[in-house]
Amino acid sequence: MLSIRRLSKSFGGLHVLQDVNFEVPAGSIYGLIGPNGAGKTTVFNLVTGLLQPTGGNIDFQGESLLGLPSHRITHRGIARTFQNIRIFKEMDLLENVMVGLHDHLEYGTLGMLFNTAGYRLAEKRARERALELLTWVGLDGRADVLADSLSYGDQRKLEFARALATEPKLLLLDEPVAGMNPSEKTVLMEEIRNIRDRGYGVFMIEHDMRFVMGLCDRIAVLNFGRIIAEGTPDAIRNNPEVIEAYLGKEDD
Numbered sequence: 534m535l536s537i538r539r540l541s542k543s544f545g546g547l548h549v550l551q552d553v554n555f556e557v558p559a560g561s562i563y564g565l566i567g568p569n570g571a572g573k574t575t576v577f578n579l580v581t582g583l584l585q586p587t588g589g590n591i592d593f594q595g596e597s598l599l600g601l602p603s604h605r606i607t608h609r610g611i612a613r614t615f616q617n618i619r620i621f622k623e624m625d626l627l628e629n630v631m632v633g634l635h636d637h638l639e640y641g642t643l644g645m646l647f648n649t650a651g652y653r654l655a656e657k658r659a660r661e662r663a664l665e666l667l668t669w670v671g672l673d674g675r676a677d678v679l680a681d682s683l684s685y686g687d688q689r690k691l692e693f694a695r696a697l698a699t700e701p702k703l704l705l706l707d708e709p710v711a712g713m714n715p716s717e718k719t720v721l722m723e724e725i726r727n728i729r730d731r732g733y734g735v736f737m738i739e740h741d742m743r744f745v746m747g748l749c750d751r752i753a754v755l756n757f758g759r760i761i762a763e764g765t766p767d768a769i770r771n772n773p774e775v776i777e778a779y780l781g782k783e784d785d
């Protein structure tokens with residue numbers, strides 16, 4: 534689904550990524566791990582068009598993403614959440630999700646101004662879809678609650694629903710469980726599995742080893758800008774180079 538070939542990125546003389554290769558298969562949960570500063574966020578920024586690579590290719594569903602601006606990449610079917618949650622705190626949950634959907638509405642400002650039948654139907658559909666997405670992430674029944682009043686874990690779920698509103702095929706999650714308590718993590722794990730089972734691909738950066746190992750189908754390990762291992766959680770867990778580079782330094 535997402536194919537990364539010989540990818541490199543330098544900032545001046547700093548080689549942040551060098552000859553990075555891996556493939557995120559469709560319908561799977563894929564993890565990208567590695568110590569702080571290894572280059573994980575740079576990979577996400579390259580895939581989502583916030584940065585352009587120094588060399589190499591990024592193909593999504595057989596077509597290159599290189600040179601496309603972020604919004605075109607979103608339209609190709611890649612959505613993203615951020616390490617620092619980005620939601621509209623002064624809006625309710627339904628409005629937060631509908632903002633993501635509005636990009637896909639056929640009826641623009643004129644329809645809204647004149648409140649045409651077409652616009653009303655599109656709004657009704659968007660509303661129903663937003664409510665469905667809130668149910669998917671376990672926030673049903675709270676559509677009219679202000680986002681600001683949500684717990685941290687629920688804010689993450691809302692961000693998740695907002696990303697799904699762009700109708701992606703692949704969802705990029707940047708440290709989805711950062712700051713969550715253990716029970717929130719367990720719930721989110723189940724929800725990410727449900728999303729995968731609905732046919733979405735999930736590609737995540739995560740530092741929480743228990744979460745990554747328990748959830749991902751495959752994992753790539755970055756260390757100083759290079760992939761040092763790729764494989765199933767069991768293979769990664771037992772890889773001596775990975776243990777030395779990363780797992781050995783884990784607090785847990």
Ligand SMILES: Nc1ncnc2c1ncn2[C@@H]1O[C@H](COP(=O)(O)OP(=O)(O)OP(=O)(O)O)[C@@H](O)[C@H]1O
Binds near residue numbers: 571572
């Ligand atoms: N725009 C930039 N200009 C210069 N250097 C950058 C830029 N973005 C990232 N870097 C450097 O690239 C390296 C990799 O950063 P990156 O954020 O990709 O790492 P990471 O693996 O996501 O780390 P963390 O786990 O701490 O989030 C770091 O040394 C960082 O300082």
